Amino acid sequence: MLFKTITKENLRTFITNIIKENQTFAPVVVSTDADNNPIYQFKKVDSFEEIKINYTKSYSSIKNFFLPYKEDLSTFHFNENGWEQKINYRVNPRVLFGVRACDINALIKLDQVLMKGSFPHPYYIARRKNTFIIGLDHEPMADCFCQSLDTNEVVHGFDIFLTDIGPKYFMLINSSKAFNLLKNITIEEVKEEDRENYIKEKNRLASLFKSHVDVTGMANLMDIEFESSVWQKWGDKCLSCGSCAMVCPTCYCYTVCEKINLSLKTASKEKMLYSCNLIDFAEVAGGHNFRPKSSDRLKYRYYHQHRGFVESFDESKCVGCNRCQKACPADINPVEVLRDLRKENIK
Template sequence: MKIVKLKKTNLFLFLEIISKEADFWAPVKKSPDKHIFEVIEDFSKINLDYTRTILPPKKIMLPSDFNMFQASNTKYTPDFSHVSKKIIFGIHPCDIHALVIMDKFYSHEYNDPYYQKARDNTLILGHSCWPDEYCMCKSTHTHVVKEGYDLFFTDLEDTYVVWIGSSRGDDLIRLKPELFDEDLTDKDIQNFSQRREERDKAFTNDINFEAMPDLMELKYQNLLWDKLGEACLACGSCTNVCPTCNCYNVEDKPILGKNCSNISRCWDSCTLENYSGVAGGENFREKRSDRLKLFYTHKLQSYISKYGKPACVGCGRCVVTCPVDINVYTVSKSLDNEEVDTFWNRLSKEVTK
């Protein structure tokens, strides 16, 4: 892998040059503690001082609702209008790992052209990060990244160490090669190692993800799930914000007077009541507790059995989002018999008083 250096003062100049032929997305600050990925026209709006965005970059790859094709009795017209040339800058390692999980999911048994075309047209420019108290990526081993990006920028105060992860990334550097320096000094390498060591020490959470597949199995009938089901609002926020959640629904939207329909696709959530509904009015997971079991089986057990790692990248979004404290941290700790102070634990104590 090729590694080069870029002076921080040259970052925006480089970004402006590479953004000419593509929609350029980057994090911007929306409120004191909320960031989002947005299309950038004014580069001074980019704010890299963030931990996690409200929604992950999956919203850029596959929007929450888009048209897949138009169908009539005689004709099928695919619609790829959600696809355009894009560059996403400022993605953190956990979100890059999530994209790699998405890549696997959407190409495993069937190649999803709607995802694939969008992904092929998108360049990923990662950026280093610093954890807060909700980050769990060290436990999921997603705090460092080795694949899934075209360029990765590690912040070393006045310099970036830039990792070139693909030939497309190399092409970007070649648009303005004089901005980059190929000679990394011993001092640069020392600074890099020191930063990495300090960053690793800054994590305050530690979850035993290795134990989760067995604990999910052993505690599948545990009363914990009833407690969680009592508290869950079935709002679907956890799956919307999760960078690895990929379930979707397909809707047939008839166009009146034209004898055809638009077939659209929108994000779905396994925590919503209708998710497991079938024709005839039956529902295989009417209880909220059953739906939460499905979510956590996917995150903590089945993906590990198949791919050797959890379908959680430790981004902490479910932790900061769920209004009743049901998240991968509190559920994992509870499965591991640790006391956690949560809304749902306090609720169940109230009920049993």
């Protein structure tokens, strides 16, 4: 990794030029919530001015750039002799600007499952390797608890990462692609005062976290508290609507659906991101449902986050972005659920 600085003016020129030559997605305002706070989403931008550089966090995560909500796994073409299967992995390069540290760490978790483990997923790899990621540090919101999950700092998984240190940005350069692009613009060596300002800023950001949860030993606690009434309590609130999994930066589970084109000449095999909170998630042939109750399904979601994923990769699947609560009509707060399990909420 290289460490450099870039002035705000040069960054503007750099991003402006990137936007001109590449499909670029960045945070923009799309709505406002009940308390009049802006709601942001990553959308395609045509100029630097459209970008809300001081945004808080996007309502949906950036995962759908890598795991689209719907994606054709293959198509079947029917002929007199039967059929032929076709697969297309082609993805055009694009740029994501303004990605948060927790979201980059979420991608690293997805990399574990979809790129590095058994049966690497070509669709994901094609998207991952064609997406240029420019990250951006930010002041945590009151509900951000990524610090508790150690995902508020980035080490890899991005191309460029920027931290605002006053007149300029402190810049982490993490790919040769990034290094080559930056040759087009003036960047500066890190000076003594930049290092000081960077560390000061990092300390300031770290001190701003208000939401914390202790996840140590959570994997075993999930097993020990499997029959806990906590699941019933939260399950009673849960609408089993699956919103949490849709906005979650690391939920990757899916369902597969095949559709025959009305012409009867082709059919598509479509993958659609699903949610373990949905009623038929664990239904098997013949209709038996292994998780018929909403509390079973809610529990399973936490179980996968803090037990299943830990068993495979030694870390929680959750990055602490708290998008799930924001998107949850029932306002289910993962921090409160985990605290309930730790019996921290009992006075």
